[in-house]
Every structure is written in structure tokens, then in C-alpha cells.
Amino acid sequence: MLNEQKIKKMRKLAAYESGKGREDLSISNYYRSDYIGLALIKNFFITTIAYALLLAVYFGYKSEYMMDNLHKMDLFSLGFKIIIIYIVLLVAYSILTYIYCSVKYRSAQKGVEEYYRELGQLKKIYDREEKRAGRLTGRRKGA
Template sequence: MIDPKKVRLMTKLAVYEEGPGKKDLRINGYSKRTYVNIKQLESVIAITAAYILAMVLYCFGIYTDIMSRGLSFPYQKYIVHAVILYVIIVVLDIVCIRRYYTRVYEKMRVDIKQYEHNLYRLGRYIQKEKDRE
């Protein structure tokens, strides 16, 4: 005889495992600190690459001014402003990314706890069936 509660529970587990559970189970392999640090590192690398690209494009935009002024061009001023802007962007990015991925990890932990609870309930159903036999 098929137990409808067991079928619903197995369906719920399968849907979770095939949907958001794939990502959650992968994230669950990391500690919170490690996961957030990895995401921060990825973000800083991406921000750095984008910033370098933006600076190169900006330099191409003022290329004629740089070439016409030669050594009298205020290189130091531009470099200092670029570095200050980069530091501000990276600090803001680190703060925002840390907060965002901490929330993502905490939400994942809540979902995983529910998943583990459902697995425990399924295990109890299976154990009851074995005891009946």
C-alpha cells in the first residue's frame, strides 16, 4: 500500500534536490566564512578587471590631450585620483558583497535544515515500514 504522506515527502525532497537544492547543497560544503571569502575574492577580481578596462578606455578618450601636452600632462593627479577611486570602489564592493553573501548563506542554511528535517522524517517512515515487516 502506498502511503500518501511518504509520497508527498519524497516528492518535496526530489523537487528541492532538482531545483534550488543543487546550489544549496553545493554551498553547504563550505563554511560560512570560506564561502563569503571566496565570493569576495571573485568580486574583487571582477571589479579590478572592469576598473582596468574602464581606465584604459578613459585613457584612450583623453589620448590626444596626453600626447599634445607630453610631459606637462598632470600624470600624478590622474593616477592618485584613479587609485583613490579604485580603493573606494573595492571597499564598497567588499562591504556589500560580504553582507549579500552572508544573507545568501544564512538563507541556504535555513533551507538545508528543512531539507534535513524532511530526510529525517522520510527515514522514520522507512524505518516504520521495516518494523511492520
């Protein structure tokens, strides 16, 4: 006999596993600090590469002006400004990455907790069915 409640739970669990749950389950394999730390390391490298590319494009665009006025420019203050802007961008993106990953980790943990709760309920349904089947087969053997 088909149990409609069991089928609904199994369908819901399968939909979660193949959809949002795939990412949630992979995130939940990490400790919170490890997940956020890994994201911050990725953020450092991506921000550094993006900033270097932006500087290359900017200096490529202003190359004629810079070659004509290189002798008049204060290269120390230009280098200082470049470093300060880099640090500000890195800190800003790191804060945003920390907030985003914290929220994402918390959301994934809630989703995984719900998933395991649903699995526990499904196991209880199976256990009840097994007990019923055991009682039915026990009656038949004794009769």
C-alpha cells in the first residue's frame, strides 16, 4: 500500500537535494570560520587582480599624458594614493564578502537542519510501517 504522506516527504526531500540543497549541503561540510576564511582569501586574490587590471587600463588610457608630464609629477604621492585606494577597496570588499558569506552560511545551516528534520520524520514513517508489517506477519505465523 502506498503511503501518501511518505511520498510527499520523499518528493520534498528529493527536490531539496537536487536544487538548493546541493549547495547548502556542500556549505554545511565546512565550519563557519573555514567557509568565511576561504571566501576572504578568494576575495583578496580577486580584488587584487581586478585592481591591477583597472590600474593597467587607467594608465594605458592616460599614458600619453603621463609620458609628457612624468618629470613634473610627484611619483611618491601617486604611489601612496594607489596603495591607499587599493587598501580601501580591499577592506570594503572584504567586509561585504564577510557579511554575504555569514548570511549565506546561516541560511544553508537552516536549510540543512530542516532537511535533517524531514529525514527524521521520514524515518519515523518507515519505522511505523515496519512495525505494522512485523505485527501482520507475526499474526500470520501464529495462526
